[in-house]
Amino acid sequence: xxxxxxxxxxxxxxxxxxxxxxxxxxxxxxxxxxxxxxxxxxxxxxxxxxxxxxxxxxxxxxxxxxxxxxxxxxxxxxxxxxxxxxxxxxxxxxxxxxxxxxxxxxxxxxxxxxxxxxxxxxxxxxxxxxxxxxxxxxxxxxxxxxxxxxxxxxxxxxxxxxxxxxxxxxxxxxxxxxxxxxxxxxxxxxxxxxxxxxxxxxxxxxxxxxxxxxxxxxxxxxxxxxxxxxxxxxxxxxxxxxxxxxxxxxxxxxxxxxxxxxxxxxxxxxxxxxxxxxxxxxxxxxxxxxxxxxxxxxxxxx
Amino acid sequence: xxxxxxxxxxxxxxxxxxxxxxxxxxxxxxxxxxxxxxxxxxxxxxxxxxxxxxxxxxxxxxxxxxxxxxxxxxxxxxxxxxxxxxxxxxxxxxxxxxxxxxxxxxxxxxxxxxxxxxxxxxxxxxxxxxxxxxxxxxxxxxxxxxxxxxxxxxxxxxxxxxxxxxxxxxxxxxxxxxxxxxxxxxxxxxxxxxxxxxxxxxxxxxxxxxxxxxxxxxxxxxxxxxxxxxxxxxxxxxxxxxxxxxxxxxxxxxxxxxxxxxxxxxxxxxxxxxxxxxxxxxxxxxxxxxxxxxxxxxxxxxxxxxxxxxxxxxxxxxxxxxxxxxxxxxxxxxxxxxxxxxxxxxxxxxxx
Numbered sequence: 044x045x046x047x048x049x050x051x052x053x054x055x056x057x058x059x060x061x062x063x064x065x066x067x068x069x070x071x072x073x074x075x076x077x078x079x080x081x082x083x084x085x086x087x088x089x090x091x092x093x094x095x096x097x098x099x100x101x102x103x104x105x106x107x108x109x110x111x112x113x114x115x116x117x118x119x120x121x122x123x124x125x126x127x128x129x130x131x132x133x134x135x136x137x138x139x140x141x142x143x144x145x146x147x148x149x150x151x152x153x154x155x156x157x158x159x160x161x162x163x164x165x166x167x168x169x170x171x172x173x174x175x176x177x178x179x180x181x182x183x184x185x186x187x188x189x190x191x192x193x194x195x196x197x198x199x200x201x202x203x204x205x206x207x208x209x210x211x212x213x214x215x216x217x218x219x220x221x222x223x224x225x226x227x228x229x230x231x232x233x234x235x236x237x238x239x240x241x242x243x244x245x246x247x248x249x250x251x252x253x254x255x256x257x258x259x260x261x262x263x264x265x266x267x268x269x270x271x272x273x274x275x276x277x278x279x280x281x282x283x284x285x286x287x288x289x290x291x292x293x294x295x296x297x298x299x300x301x302x303x304x305x306x307x308x309x310x311x312x313x314x315x316x317x318x319x320x321x322x323x324x325x326x327x328x329x330x331x332x333x334x335x336x337x338x339x340x341x342x343x344x345x
Numbered sequence: 346x347x348x349x350x351x352x353x354x355x356x357x358x359x360x361x362x363x364x365x366x367x368x369x370x371x372x373x374x375x376x377x378x379x380x381x382x383x384x385x386x387x388x389x390x391x392x393x394x395x396x397x398x399x400x401x402x403x404x405x406x407x408x409x410x411x412x413x414x415x416x417x418x419x420x421x422x423x424x425x426x427x428x429x430x431x432x433x434x435x436x437x438x439x440x441x442x443x444x445x446x447x448x449x450x451x452x453x454x455x456x457x458x459x460x461x462x463x464x465x466x467x468x469x470x471x472x473x474x475x476x477x478x479x480x481x482x483x484x485x486x487x488x489x490x491x492x493x494x495x496x497x498x499x500x501x502x503x504x505x506x507x508x509x510x511x512x513x514x515x516x517x518x519x520x521x522x523x524x525x526x527x528x529x530x531x532x533x534x535x536x537x538x539x540x541x542x543x544x545x546x547x548x549x550x551x552x553x554x555x556x557x558x559x560x561x562x563x564x565x566x567x568x569x570x571x572x573x574x575x576x577x578x579x580x581x582x583x584x585x586x587x588x589x590x591x592x593x594x595x596x597x598x599x600x601x602x603x604x605x606x607x608x609x610x611x612x613x614x615x616x617x618x619x620x621x622x623x624x625x626x627x628x629x630x631x632x633x634x635x636x637x638x639x640x641x642x643x644x645x646x647x648x649x650x651x652x653x654x655x656x657x658x659x660x661x662x663x664x665x666x667x668x669x670x671x672x673x674x675x676x677x678x679x680x681x682x683x684x685x686x687x688x689x690x691x692x693x694x695x696x697x
Contacts, residue, residue: 313536
C-alpha cells in the first residue's frame with residue numbers, strides 16, 4: 044500500500060458563537076494516500092468545501108489534527124516551515140472568473156508563486172518556467188502576456204491549474220474545479236488533471252457535487268452529509284454496493300443519459316434518523332467504512 | 346393527432362455590439378405540441394437561452410434585433426406584437442421559470458403577495474380573497490408544506506429548492522399553456538433537482554402544459570424530454586425524439602456531448618472523449634459548417650458549404666454532410682456505441 048500523505052483525525056470546524064456554533068465539519072477522519080485521488084461528495088452545505096479549506100489552512104481548525112507527511116500542519120510553525128508547507132500543497136478553485144486577478148497577465152499570475160518563494164533569480168529562467176507550465180496545461184507560451192478576460196472559461200481554469208503547479212506541489216485540493224465549465228470543456232479539464240497526475244505523481248483531493256465525474260476521476264470516494272463522512276470506500280464499491288441510505292439516495296438522484304432507464308427511475312428518498320445509540324465509523328467490508336450505530340449498520344447491511 | 350401549440354420558423358436574432366453584430370440565433374425552426382416537452386441542449390453561447398427569451402419576447406431592443414423568421418403561438422405570429430399586446434400573452438399563455446431561484450424572487454415582498462400579484466394582474470374579476478385561496482392551492486400543488494404559513498413568509502426563509510418551487514408556482518399562477526424553463530435545476534443539488542423534475546412532470550400531466558426545457562445536462566434531458574433539439578453556434582444541428590438522440594445520434598457534435606459525460610454505469614476508466622477547441626465567434630460565423638473546425642470527421646465540403654438538415658427518419662433530422670449519400674460512412678464512435686448497446690441490453694433484460 045502506498046504511503047499516507049495526509050491524515051485527518053477527528054477534524055472539527057465550527058463557525059459562529061461558541062455557545063451555539065454552526066458545526067460545518069463535525070469530527071471527520073480520513074487518510075489520503077500518495078498518488079491517489081480521493082473524491083469528496085455531498086450536497087451544498089454539507090461541509091465538503093470547508094474540509095478542503097481547513098486542510099490548506101485557510102481556517103484555523105476548532106479541534107482535531109491534520110498531519111501532512113507526518114507533521115501536524117496546524118501546530119506552531121516558523122515562517123520558513125510555513126513557506127515549505129505552502130509549496131507542497133496547492134488549491135484549484137471553482138470559479139475561473141473570480142479566482143484570477145483581472146489586472147495581472149497570465150504569466151504574472153503563474154509566476155507570483157515563485158516570485159514569493161524567490162525561486163528564479165534569472166529572468167530568462169523565470170520566463171522559461173512560465174512557458175513550461177503553460178505548455179503543461181495545454182496553452183501556448185505566447186499566452187503569458189495576455190490578461191484573464193482574453194481567455195475562455197476552460198482556458199482560465201487551465202491557468203488556475205498552472206498556478207497550482209508552479210511550485211511543484213505534491214498535493215492538490217481541487218474544489219469543484221469543473222462545475223462552472225461547459226460539458227465538453229469539463230472533459231478536457233478532467234483529462235488534463237488525470238494526465239498531470241500521471242506525469243507528476245500528484246495526489247488529489249477532488250471536491251465536487253457531480254457524482255458521475257467524481258466516480259470517473261476518483262480512486263476512493265468519501266460521502267459527506269451534515270458535517271460528517273457517512274461512507275468511504277473505493278469508487279466502484281461506493282457506486283455498486285452503497286450501504287448508507289444517504290449514499291443510496293444520492294446515487295438514485297443522479298440523472299443518466301439513458302432515457303429508457305430514466306423514465307422508470309424511482310428515487311430513493313432519505314430520511315435522517317436520530318438515534319440515541321453511540322454513532323461511530325464501522326469498517327463494514329475491508330476498506331469500506333460506514334458511519335452509524337451498531338443496530339443501524341446491521342439493518343443497512345441487509 | 347395532438348394540437349400544435351408553437352411553431353418557430355427560421356428565427357434569427359442578432360445583437361448589436363461595439364465589436365460588430367453578433368448573430369446569436371441563426372435560423373432556428375422547431376415545433377411543439379400540446380402536453381409535450383422539448384429539451385434544447387447546448388453549451389453556453391449556443392443560443393439556447395436567446396431562443397427561449399425570443400419566444401417570450403424578452404430580448405431587449407436595442408441591442409437585440411429580430412432579424413427574421415416567425416414565432417407562431419396558437420397560429421398567431423407574436424414577433425410583430427407590441428409590448429402591450431405581448432403583456433397579455435406573457436403569464437397567461439407563456440410563462441417562464443428562471444435558472445436562479447435566489448435572484449428570481451423579490452426579497453422585500455412576502456412570497457404570497459408575489460403569487461397573488463400575478464393572479465390579480467391576469468384576472469380582472471378575481472377578488473383578493475379568491476386570489477389568496479388560489480395562491481395557497483398553488484403552493485400546495487408545488488409541494489410546499491404548510492402553505493398557509495409559508496404564504497406569509499419572505500423568500501430568505503425558504504431553502505433553494507423551496508424557492509424554485511415558489512418560482513414554479515408563480516409561473517403557473519395564470520395557468521399558461523406553455524412553460525419555458527431555462528436551466529431550472531442547474532443551481533440545485535441532485536436530490537433537489539430530482540424532486541423539481543418530478544414536480545414539473547407531475548404538473549404537466551395534470552394540466553397538459555407544454556414545456557420547453559433548456560439545459561446542458563444530458564442526464565436531465567433523458568429524464569424529462571419527449572423530443573430534443575441540440576443547438577450549436579446559433580443553429581439546431583440535430584433534432585429528434587429522445588430515443589433518436591440518445592440511442593442513434595448522428596451529428597458529431599452530439600457524439601462529442603455524449604462522449605464527454607463519464608458513464609456512471611461502467612467501471613472502465615477510459616479517457617473521456619472531448620470536443621477539442623472552443624465554439625466559434627458569432628460576429629464572424631465561419632463559412633460552411635460552424636462545427637467543422639472542432640470536428641474530427643470534418644469533410645472538405647464542411648469548410649465550403651453549410652450542410653442542410655438531412656432526414657434520418659420521420660422524427661429525426663441532423664445537419665451534417667456525413668449524412669449525404671455520397672459521404673463516407675462514419676459509424677458512431679466505439680465508446681459511445683458500446684455504451685448505447687449496454688443501455689439497450691439492460692432495458693431489454695429489465696423488460697423481461
